[in-house]
Amino acid sequence: MTTQTQGVTDEIVPVHTPSRFYEVHVGRNILQTAGDLVARAAGGEAAAIISDSHVAPLYGDCVRASLETAGYRTTLLQFPAGERNKRFSTLATLLEQLAQAELSRRDVIVALGGGVTGDMAGLAAALYLRGIQVVQIPTSLLAMVDSSVGGKTAVDLDAGKNLAGAFLQPSVVLADVTCLHTLSKELFVDSCGEVIKHGVLADPVLFAELEAHPITSPHYDDADLARIVARNVAIKRDVVNADEREQGVRQTLNLGHTLGHAIEAASDYQLGHGSSVAAGLCCVTRAAEALGWCEEGTGARVERVCEAHGLPTNTQLDCDTMMRYAVHDKKRHGQTVNLIVPTAIGSVEIRTVDLDQLREVIRLGCGKQ
Numbered sequence: 001m002t003t004q005t006q007g008v009t010d011e012i013v014p015v016h017t018p019s020r021f022y023e024v025h026v027g028r029n030i031l032q033t034a035g036d037l038v039a040r041a042a043g044g045e046a047a048a049i050i051s052d053s054h055v056a057p058l059y060g061d062c063v064r065a066s067l068e069t070a071g072y073r074t075t076l077l078q079f080p081a082g083e084r085n086k087r088f089s090t091l092a093t094l095l096e097q098l099a100q101a102e103l104s105r106r107d108v109i110v111a112l113g114g115g116v117t118g119d120m121a122g123l124a125a126a127l128y129l130r131g132i133q134v135v136q137i138p139t140s141l142l143a144m145v146d147s148s149v150g151g152k153t154a155v156d157l158d159a160g161k162n163l164a165g166a167f168l169q170p171s172v173v174l175a176d177v178t179c180l181h182t183l184s185k186e187l188f189v190d191s192c193g194e195v196i197k198h199g200v201l202a203d204p205v206l207f208a209e210l211e212a213h214p215i216t217s218p219h220y221d222d223a224d225l226a227r228i229v230a231r232n233v234a235i236k237r238d239v240v241n242a243d244e245r246e247q248g249v250r251q252t253l254n255l256g257h258t259l260g261h262a263i264e265a266a267s268d269y270q271l272g273h274g275s276s277v278a279a280g281l282c283c284v285t286r287a288a289e290a291l292g293w294c295e296e297g298t299g300a301r302v303e304r305v306c307e308a309h310g311l312p313t314n315t316q317l318d319c320d321t322m323m324r325y326a327v328h329d330k331k332r333h334g335q336t337v338n339l340i341v342p343t344a345i346g347s348v349e350i351r352t353v354d355l356d357q358l359r360e361v362i363r364l365g366c367g368k369q
């Protein structure tokens, strides 16, 4: 006997940006009703689901059936999973397939998967016929709390990650936390780096909750996870709302990333992005405390939370290596870097530091000198 599980929408986070209004629905088993939500938000007659080779076999049929029940003609386009496929060659294939499926300007692309899928399907939507609508259905924790909100899309170049892209806000985002059941524990843990970052950036209550119980613990059921995902979405929403195209305050989302990117690149991308961000976050917070920029005790609290989630709190890289990778960061402006510095749990400031000050931050913040 098969039983149809009833979908539950736990929270709807509205997102207003200068270019579009859309909603982020966070819930349980909401993939089954995706079709209605897509139809309401995007309309159109045809829907092309873009998904990768891991996620399509897990959730492709369910989303497809739901879209067809809502009246869509559907196509499921699948590309090989993995960051190394987030490239122009994959994008070009997808664009040709969209044309073969005869998608018109009124139709919709449904991005079903992690951040790689969301970025590439989003860019395909921005380019195809000079722009059609995209719906984001994030299935990884990282995609739910970070990449599906904000409208950034990109592919990687040989010269670096995310160097070619466009801004395109989705028509709606559907985050079904029950999808997280099939995500590997390793990827779930890694993405907690970004969740902790959001707490340090803007939410002492969220941070205290993570402090009391890591989200990797059985303390949380799916309804709790939905609430936490929704909170993370709201934090990112608030920052992006204030600054859609990253001129100012949006930079604060890079908390932990200047040193984190250096740690990630120096590991030749063997260390996960979220783990690298956690280590970078701990380093910058320790340095900020040592320099008197941050409330005393903050560094130890951030370290404890990262450790409890199974994330690294430091790097063994020496100062010269860290500097070499940190100054290659694309966010650098000439001889200065805009460093995001916590001032307490829940608040940050943007400090423009020169390269000598950056070296001092690394010396004070990182383990090996």
Ligand SMILES: NC(=O)c1ccc[n+]([C@@H]2O[C@H](COP(=O)([O-])OP(=O)(O)OC[C@H]3O[C@@H](n4cnc5c(N)ncnc54)[C@H](O)[C@@H]3O)[C@@H](O)[C@H]2O)c1
Residues within 6 Å of the ligand: 052, 053, 054, 055, 058, 081, 082, 083, 086, 113, 114, 115, 116, 117, 119, 139, 140, 141, 142, 143, 146, 147, 148, 149, 150, 151, 152, 153, 154, 161, 162, 179, 180, 181, 182, 183, 184, 187
């Ligand atoms: N656009 C933005 O604002 C933004 C922000 C942050 C990160 N990103 C991008 O996001 C990407 C990283 O995202 P990611 O970690 O989701 O990577 P990913 O999309 O590669 O997903 C990681 C792996 O998990 C698998 N997966 C996803 N959901 C699953 C599920 N429910 N069950 C089983 N397997 C599942 C995928 O197939 C893949 O193998 C990077 O390319 C990064 O540049 C973009």
Ligand SMILES: [Zn+2]
Residues within 6 Å of the ligand: 194, 257, 273, 277
């Ligand atoms: Zn990040």
